[in-house]
Amino acid sequence: MLAYPDRLPLAQLPTPLERLPRPGFPLETWFKRDDLTGAALSGNKVRKLEFLFAEARAQGADTVVTCGGEQSNHCRATAVAAAGLGLRSLLLLRTDDPNRPPRTEGNLLLDRLVGAEIRLVSRADYSRRQEIFSEVEAELRSRGQKPYRIVEGGSSALGAFGYIRCVEEMATQLAPGPATIVYAAGSGGTGSGLILGAKLLKLPWRIVGFNVCDDRAYFVRAIGEIVDEAIDRFGLAVSFFRDEIEIIDGYVGLGYAKSRPEELSCLADLARSTGLLLDPVYTGKAFYGLRQELAREPGKFGDRIVFIHTGGIFGLFAKATEFESVL
Numbered sequence: 001m002l003a004y005p006d007r008l009p010l011a012q013l014p015t016p017l018e019r020l021p022r023p024g025f026p027l028e029t030w031f032k033r034d035d036l037t038g039a040a041l042s043g044n045k046v047r048k049l050e051f052l053f054a055e056a057r058a059q060g061a062d063t064v065v066t067c068g069g070e071q072s073n074h075c076r077a078t079a080v081a082a083a084g085l086g087l088r089s090l091l092l093l094r095t096d097d098p099n100r101p102p103r104t105e106g107n108l109l110l111d112r113l114v115g116a117e118i119r120l121v122s123r124a125d126y127s128r129r130q131e132i133f134s135e136v137e138a139e140l141r142s143r144g145q146k147p148y149r150i151v152e153g154g155s156s157a158l159g160a161f162g163y164i165r166c167v168e169e170m171a172t173q174l175a176p177g178p179a180t181i182v183y184a185a186g187s188g189g190t191g192s193g194l195i196l197g198a199k200l201l202k203l204p205w206r207i208v209g210f211n212v213c214d215d216r217a218y219f220v221r222a223i224g225e226i227v228d229e230a231i232d233r234f235g236l237a238v239s240f241f242r243d244e245i246e247i248i249d250g251y252v253g254l255g256y257a258k259s260r261p262e263e264l265s266c267l268a269d270l271a272r273s274t275g276l277l278l279d280p281v282y283t284g285k286a287f288y289g290l291r292q293e294l295a296r297e298p299g300k301f302g303d304r305i306v307f308i309h310t311g312g313i314f315g316l317f318a319k320a321t322e323f324e325s326v327l
């Protein structure tokens with residue numbers, strides 16, 4: 001058992017590890033069902049939030065403040081968890097034009113249902129979000145509230161423990177031996193935790209991320225910074241070099257949260273043949289990327305693949321119209 005910082009249980013754990021052979025994939029292809037960490041609280045963010053909310057509680061916070069895109073799974077999970085714990089939440093949501101608010105659908109519907117305070121932020125303002133965080137926190141303090149800041153995606157040194165714990169969980173579910181763990185990289189917290197977990201437990205696992213925004217260099221830096229900070233802050237006894245970070249670039253497609261018909265068709269194929277629902281923004285793109293890479297080079301990831309299904313189901317509902325052309 002590894003040692004962990006304080007944790008507030010929020011997720012339904014352990015999540016199942018299901019073997020699902022797919023044409024063109026190794027016989028041993030597994031899905032780690034982190035889409036089943038809960039219902040409204042589903043997905044990968046809940047694992048990180050367990051540690052972040054424990055710190056918020058310890059600091060006596062009554063309001064959590066976080067940020068993300070207008071359909072952010074992370075913001076939704078934060079707002080739902082806050083409501084469940086009797087805390088308030090304020091979300092800074094990036095949108096094209098704050099004067100033309102997005103429709104209340106998908107994750108945004110849930111944000112509003114659980115009473116999150118929403119501030120729409122333009123793309124330009126979002127790039128200076130640290131300043132906006134500070135302004136909003138000052139405003140909350142002037143109202144007598146005690147804010148706790150959660151960085152984008154909950155991807156911090158503390159949040160990384162969510163996926164360190166997931167590695168420990170998978171190590172009890174999977175027979176010993178080499179494996180390639182595949183995940184979608186959005187803000188780097190999941191990847192950081194997976195890398196650290198495999199190192200701490202000395203597992204012969206290769207950790208491979210498919211980036212769904214930005215590029216490889218961005219994620220090597222983002223993940224590298226989180227891993228370095230976690231090693232420093234928590235005194236983790238592992239050696240780490242940034243050139244060990246494996247990111248496969250080339251599947252961002254039309255851009256973050258924008259879908260191509262071939263990605264949506266790939267998601268629909270999997271849904272039809274297995275009943276498994278990926279999301280269009282993260283897991284759908286990573287799985288499409290994995291399928292393309294395997295078509296090009298079948299042995300690329302060895303004999304055993306574990307695809308981490310990091311959730312995101314509510315993102316499907318914001319894409320209903322786009323899906324119509326591929327169904």
Ligand SMILES: Cc1ncc(COP(=O)(O)O)c(C=O)c1O
Nearest residue numbers: 073186187188189190282310312
């Ligand atoms: C469903 C889903 N999968 C994957 C990711 C990426 O995880 P991370 O932000 O930890 O890189 C996110 C969030 O960004 C997500 O919501």
